[in-house]
Amino acid sequence: MPPSSTSVRPTAIRRRVIAALGLLVLLVPALTGCLRVQTSMGISSDDRVSGQIVAATIPIDENDKGPELTVPSALAGKVRVQEYAQDGYVGSQVLFSNLTFGDVQQLATMSDQSAGSFQLSLQRAGDLVSLTGRVDLEAAPERGTDVQFTIAFPARVATTNGDRESDSIVSWKLPAGEVSTLRAEVRYSDPNTRGFAGWAGIVAGGAMAVTLLIGALAWFTRNPTPARAPSNGRLGS
Incomplete structure (x- = not known):
């Protein structure tokens, strides 16, 4: 005796739903x-x-x-x-x-x-x-x-x-x-400005060193202390 339509219908519907859900999952992406x-x-x-x-x-x-x-x-x-x-x-x-x-x-x-x-x-x-x-x-x-x-x-x-x-x-x-x-x-500071500031500092330091060197040379080459006059007040010959 073939199964009744009422017994087939829920199973068929369930299969269709499962198939539809599977298709939906595939289509979601x-x-x-x-x-x-x-x-x-x-x-x-x-x-x-x-x-x-x-x-x-x-x-x-x-x-x-x-x-x-x-x-x-x-x-x-x-x-x-x-x-x-x-x-x-x-x-x-x-x-x-x-x-x-x-x-x-x-x-x-x-x-x-x-x-x-x-x-x-x-x-x-x-x-x-x-x-x-x-x-x-x-x-x-x-x-x-x-x-x-x-x-x-x-x-x-x-x-x-x-x-x-x-x-x-x-x-x-x-x-x-x-x-x-x-x-x-x-x-934050511009790297180009930082580089210039560093270069300027080197130049300033160099200029200061040159100034000190010139000053030192001037001190060492200054005129010696004048000779003192003899006690009789006359310059020696």
């Missing part, structure tokens, strides 16, 4: 996009920048390598790109060191414009160093997007719109679907 962008950098007291950038996504298939970033020719030798694979994410990891403030601006040309745009600027005016940035994530999926930026300065941060991790470290967690701005200011 594709639907959300699951974007990870993590940037961390540090500035030394001589205005040199080092750090790394991770740009990765959850792959949609085994051939998906995620974002593939290319080093600008102007930064060859200072920037290295390697494959990134961690926590189920794949993409690129960018390692850089000894960049100038001008070099940092060119890092933005490596970004994947399909996920968003990233602009960053470091500028110095006397002893004041300013960081300004703009991150456009309007096209990034709101679910599964993790974009973070962290920077360490060589001195205490004066003002910022980021989260202070310590006196000299600031971070931002940037929301998807929005355009965010980065801002921070810090004061």
